[in-house]
Amino acid sequence: MATELWAERYPAEFRDQLKNYEPPPESEPLERALVEVAVGDLDISPQATCAPDTPFWMALRIMASEDVAALLVVDGKHLMGIFTKRDILMRAALEWPEVEERPIAELMTTEPDFVYETESIAAAMCVMANSGCRHVPVLHLDDTVAGLLYPLRLTEFISEFLKE
C-alpha cells in the first residue's frame, strides 16, 4: 500500500516542478550584478563608529573630521544604533548647546534597518527605498557589525557599468 502511494506521488519519470518557472530577465550586466553581487563584496568598511556613551560634541567632531554622514553606534562588535546628519538636523541643531554633553545613545536612531553581508545589492536598495533611510548598516551573519552601505557607494558601483 505504502509502495503504491509512493509510486503515485513520485512516479519513476522525473517531473520538474519548476519547469514553468521563468527567472526574472536580468539580461544586462548591470541588472545581473545588482542581483548577484552581495553587499559584503562592496567596499563597506572601514566605517566610523563610536560607543553609546560618546558625548554629542565628540561624535560631531568624528563625523566632521572623517567627513562621514553617519556613525555606527556600537557596543563592542554589536550594533546599538546609528547617528546620522538627519539626527543632527532633527534632534540637535536647534537644541545646541543643551545637547553638547549628552551621550549619543540619547540622540541616535535605535533599531535601524539593516542588511546582512550576504544579501544582494538590489535587496539593499529595496531596504533603503522602503525604509527611507540612506544609511544602512551591514551585519555579518553572526549579527556583528560589518560596515555601512550608503548611496554614494552604490553610485560608484553602478557608474562602473555605465562606462561600458
Added chain:
Amino acid sequence: MGLYENIHTQPVNELNLREAIQVPRETPIRQVVEIMRERGLGCVVVRDGSEAPSVFTERCLMKLLDERPEALDEPVGGHVAPECIVLKETQVISSLVDDMKTMRSRFAVLTNEDGKVLALTGQKGLVEFFAEHFAYVIHGQRPGTKPYIAREGA
C-alpha cells in the same frame, strides 16, 4: 527596456522629486533649519534673483555646528555648499549618476530650460528608481529590523 537603457534615456524629472524650498541668502540659518525640520528636507536652495542656485545641506549644518555653533544666527548665504549639482530637467539619469560620483554630492537641483528651479532630487530618488526595477526582491525580504533567527517560527 532594461535598466541600462533606461538610465541612458529617461530624463531626471522621471525620478521621485522633492520640493525645492528656496530661501534668500540673508535668511538666518536657524530659520532655515526650522524649515528643513518642518518639511523633512535635507537641503534647501539658496538663491537671490537670477544667480546660479546654491544649496545649504545637512552636511553644511554639521560642519557649522562642529566649527562655529554660535553662527546659527548668521545669514545662510555665507555657509552654502561649495559645489552644487544643477541639471536641466530633460537631462538623462546617467548624467545625474556621473555628477553625483564626481562631486560626491547628495542632491541635485533640477531647472527648466530657462534656469527656473523646479525640484530637488538626488541619491534618494536614484535609489528608489533602482529599487523599482527589483520589485520582486521586496517580496522575498525579511520584514522589519529583526534578524532572521529572532523571527524563526514566527
